[in-house]
Amino acid sequence: MRYAETGYNLEIDLATGNIERVETDPKLMETHLGGLGTSVKIHWDRVPPEVKAFDPENLLIFSSGLLIGTPAFSANRTIVTFISPQTGLLAYPMMGGFWSAELKYAGYDKVIFRNKSPEWVYIWINNDKVEIRDASHLVGKGALETQELIRNELNQPNAQVAAIGPAGENKVFVASIEQSRSSSSRGGGGAVMGDKKIKAVAVRGTKDIYLAHGDEFMEQMKEMTKYIKFRNENPLPGIMTILSGIGSPAEMKHTDEKWHTESFAWGNARRRRKDFWTKEIEESWKKTQLESTKRLISCFNCPTQCGGLITHEDVPSYMMKCFSKLTYLMGAEVDDLDFGYKIAKRAFEYGVDSFSTPQILAFAVELYEAGILTDKDFAGTDKYEACPSDKRGRFFWLLDRLAHREGIGDILADGVYWAARKIGKGAEAYDHNTIKKHEQMNIKLGMMDPLYYLMYSTNEKISITQMEGNWPQAAFPNKEDREAFVKDWPQLPDEHFKQYFLDWEPRGEKANPYYPTADMCSEIVDWMEMLHNIDDACCVCAGMSSFCLKPPWHIHNYPKIISAATGLDLDEAGLKKIVNRSRNLHRAFNIRRGMSRADEKPPEDHWKKRFPELEENLLSTYYKYKGWNMDGIPTKEKLHELDLDYVAEDLEKRGLYKNGQD
Amino acid sequence: MAKIKKKIKTIKVDADKCNGCRTCEVVCSAFHSSPKWSVINPARSRIQIIRHPLKNIWLPVFAGEYAPAECMGRDKYIIDGKEYDECAFCRASCPSRDLFKEPDSGLPLKCDMCEDDPPREKPLCVEWCLNDVLIYEEREEEVEEGVEMEDVEAGLTSMVDKYGLEKVAETITRMSQKE
Ligand code: SF4
Ligand code: SF4
Ligand code: SF4
Numbered sequence A: 001m002r003y004a005e006t007g008y009n010l011e012i013d014l015a016t017g018n019i020e021r022v023e024t025d026p027k028l029m030e031t032h033l034g035g036l037g038t039s040v041k042i043h044w045d046r047v048p049p050e051v052k053a054f055d056p057e058n059l060l061i062f063s064s065g066l067l068i069g070t071p072a073f074s075a076n077r078t079i080v081t082f083i084s085p086q087t088g089l090l091a092y093p094m095m096g097g098f099w100s101a102e103l104k105y106a107g108y109d110k111v112i113f114r115n116k117s118p119e120w121v122y123i124w125i126n127n128d129k130v131e132i133r134d135a136s137h138l139v140g141k142g143a144l145e146t147q148e149l150i151r152n153e154l155n156q157p158n159a160q161v162a163a164i165g166p167a168g169e170n171k172v173f174v175a176s177i178e179q180s181r182s183s184s185s186r187g188g189g190g191a192v193m194g195d196k197k198i199k200a201v202a203v204r205g206t207k208d209i210y211l212a213h214g215d216e217f218m219e220q221m222k223e224m225t226k227y228i229k230f231r232n233e234n235p236l237p238g239i240m241t242i243l244s245g246i247g248s249p250a251e252m253k254h255t256d257e258k259w260h261t262e263s264f265a266w267g268n269a270r271r272r273r274k275d276f277w278t279k280e281i282e283e284s285w286k287k288t289q290l291e292s293t294k295r296l297i298s299c300f301n302c303p304t305q306c307g308g309l310i311t312h313e314d315v316p317s318y319m320m321k322c323f324s325k326l327t328y329l330m331g332a333e334v335d336d337l338d339f340g341y342k343i344a345k346r347a348f349e350y351g352v353d354s355f356s357t358p359q360i361l362a363f364a365v366e367l368y369e370a371g372i373l374t375d376k377d378f379a380g381t382d383k384y385e386a387c388p389s390d391k392r393g394r395f396f397w398l399l400d401r402l403a404h405r406e407g408i409g410d411i412l413a414d415g416v417y418w419a420a421r422k423i424g425k426g427a428e429a430y431d432h433n434t435i436k437k438h439e440q441m442n443i444k445l446g447m448m449d450p451l452y453y454l455m456y457s458t459n460e461k462i463s464i465t466q467m468e469g470n471w472p473q474a475a476f477p478n479k480e481d482r483e484a485f486v487k488d489w490p491q492l493p494d495e496h497f498k499q500y501f502l503d504w505e506p507r508g509e510k511a512n513p514y515y516p517t518a519d520m521c522s523e524i525v526d527w528m529e530m531l532h533n534i535d536d537a538c539c540v541c542a543g544m545s546s547f548c549l550k551p552p553w554h555i556h557n558y559p560k561i562i563s564a565a566t567g568l569d570l571d572e573a574g575l576k577k578i579v580n581r582s583r584n585l586h587r588a589f590n591i592r593r594g595m596s597r598a599d600e601k602p603p604e605d606h607w608k609k610r611f612p613e614l615e616e617n618l619l620s621t622y623y624k625y626k627g628w629n630m631d632g633i634p635t636k637e638k639l640h641e642l643d644l645d646y647v648a649e650d651l652e653k654r655g656l657y658k659n660g661q662d
Numbered sequence B: 001m002a003k004i005k006k007k008i009k010t011i012k013v014d015a016d017k018c019n020g021c022r023t024c025e026v027v028c029s030a031f032h033s034s035p036k037w038s039v040i041n042p043a044r045s046r047i048q049i050i051r052h053p054l055k056n057i058w059l060p061v062f063a064g065e066y067a068p069a070e071c072m073g074r075d076k077y078i079i080d081g082k083e084y085d086e087c088a089f090c091r092a093s094c095p096s097r098d099l100f101k102e103p104d105s106g107l108p109l110k111c112d113m114c115e116d117d118p119p120r121e122k123p124l125c126v127e128w129c130l131n132d133v134l135i136y137e138e139r140e141e142e143v144e145e146g147v148e149m150e151d152v153e154a155g156l157t158s159m160v161d162k163y164g165l166e167k168v169a170e171t172i173t174r175m176s177q178k179e
Helices: A027-032 A035-046 A099-106 A143-154 A189-195 A214-233 A258-263 A279-292 A324-332 A337-350 A356-369 A391-404 A408-412 A415-423 A450-458 A479-487 A497-503 A518-538 A558-566 A572-592 A612-626 A636-641 A645-653 B023-031 B124-128 B151-163 B165-178
Strands: A008-013 A018-023 A060-063 A078-083 A110-114 A121-126 A129-134 A160-163 A177-179 A182-184 A198-204 A293-297 A307-312 A315-320 A445-447 A607-609 B003-013 B047-052 B057-062 B134-144
Touching (some): A035 A078, A035 A572, A060 A099, A078 A099, A078 A182, A078 A189, A099 A121, A121 A143, A143 A177, A143 A198, A214 A558, A293 A315, A307 A337, A315 A337, A324 A356, A324 A391, A337 A391, A356 A391, A356 A408, A356 A415, A450 A518, A479 A497, A497 A518, A518 A572, A518 A612, A558 A572, A572 A636, A636 A645, B023 B124, B124 B134
Parallel strands (some): A008 A110
Antiparallel strands (some): A060 A078, A060 A110, A160 A177, A177 A182, A307 A315, B003 B134, B047 B057
16 A cells, blocks of 8 residues: 555656556655655656757656645645756756646656657546547647636546647747646746647546545644644734745735835846835735736645736736736836736746746847847738837737747747847847846845855756745844744754844844855755755645745654655654755756856846855855765765765766866 | 424535635545545545636535436526536536546445534534635524435435346345355
């Protein structure tokens, strides 16, 4: 009997149409848990470093996680893994919604795709019945539209569908996979799906998931419920509204956007507008939002509700996710929330990443204003009009071109980094907000922040929101507030962290960039990353865990809950070791693909005040803390400690240990 | 017929507040597994959320009586401009649809208000819906004594409908001999 997991993966060879239900090795749960952990292991074993994103051998894995399908609150992520066309590294964007629970109830932990289909297809998984079906009639359809069409044609209102839109079909490097109220966006999973000619994956399941110790499990959940209720009634004092509660930032509920609109940078991550949030704006935005939001909605088995059902003027209903509400609007420098709602719907139908895409469009606008792109690039053809000159029109036009790879859109579709190099003529200088070729959040600040420095530089996700969260973003000015904050902080991995927080000041000696010290930063960042890695193996939403201050999920209850679900006898040290193993395997996988220390740095203008020496020291200290050598490669000793000698051997064989370092 | 006092248990459904999380389905199925909490499968839940997100429809419906035959006349509601599925509000476990049936055996499911020993203060779905969609109320009423179809009988009736009385009787005899 397998507990918590189903013990089966679905292997689909798209070239031959062969479908297999494959039993997995029960030992893998002990070594990698599940979710991202076990997916990384599969990529390591089966995808050699020569394989490129659009090679048939690039595996595309849709994974549920260890706790999916159990009553564990907010366990609902689907993690999609593949070699990214944009970065060449292993990407693992995740989506919420309902898909992975359905997969688990259908009897599978993962769906693994290899090779390419000769024709457009969609996959229909209904318990033991799995079909590859013709999708030629769905080509060109929107990613949201496709979900409904498939549900209707199967006559399965409860089927969950993950689909790509035209952007995925056209292998746009920032193409997303859309599903229900969520999407798997970062890194171009939609493009890999499109390359394999999979339009959608639909799933419906009505089978059982077993808990090893159900009673204990439910006791833990009861405790968590108490805490959730407590937190709902007691938002954290002294923290901006959006981060004071639990769950992903409740962007659909809160109308106060002063913080985002004034702290984040507009346009191509250029300008902060510190006096944007006027009374007038506040009223008009509030009106638009309250009129458009028909209901707040959640993902599978989550007690919070950070999504919204939007019906805005003549735009057909759609479900809005999180920050997309603002990204296009800020990129286009349009002050009206109405624009945000209108363009988001079109972007979701195309199926594109709401973080990267607006920045690519804003980058194009900047190049045009600088004369690097010209009217020729913005001209019309017999298929489409020339680019309008107003801000809104321009963004819509550019989005249309990008999604269809038409004209200049064909170049922009590869993302800012690659587009800048193709365009040349100085365009490279406008690529000022990417890390490892991937567009970052639109933030530009003053003083270098050592914690963020490490997070931006070192995480395999290459996306800051997937790493930060448990430690407050800034020091509290008041000592009393700090004391109050640390008093009730059971989520901390260890008591001594409290002192770091108590001593941390917004200004002066004990402030950024020198405090927290490099050693302290290493501990804090490692803790936050560890929690993200546990979430990603269990597929618990970071909004209820690692991306949340004082969250319901933490290192002290996780081992108990996982043990009750699986029957494993895990303690904190044991759990840490498992996710550390997967984390190091992931890093080794990327190292094997050419990632190096030189890639590990935030954009040059991310902060105005930089400290090159201190920054190098931060990175070295962190590497050492993690058991990596000065090239950022896990040492043989570290790998041995994590039972990964086979990885050390491989790295050695490939000559990756250089300059006498091992 | 004699009058008796009976506890009437009601769950008030504030459907406008439902955010579609399906926690109620998860918990109901877990509670009714044996041993309790060992098996999770929303398809076995006695509450089902009828969902049409883009139409703004999230409708929690509880499993009611077993119906051996489907209705000839069907209802279809439009409320506040939203058109609900045919039979959306009906609680019957009925041959016309998959709702409220054990997925493997097809046996009918029925909400038993989480009967338990000792009795619970609140049904499980009510307790676990943290959005106050499901509100539990109890009251006493005098009613005429009547015969209620118990779970076993409902199950047997559905088997009889499916396989015929003779077959079911034969099977039961054979099973009792084996015991
Ligand atoms: S917190 Fe929000 S994103 Fe996370 S699971 Fe809950 S509803 Fe989904
Ligand atoms: S638990 Fe409550 S909010 Fe969630 S689906 Fe059930 S009734 Fe709706
Ligand atoms: S009252 Fe109990 S049996 Fe009825 S639907 Fe709710 S959880 Fe299930």
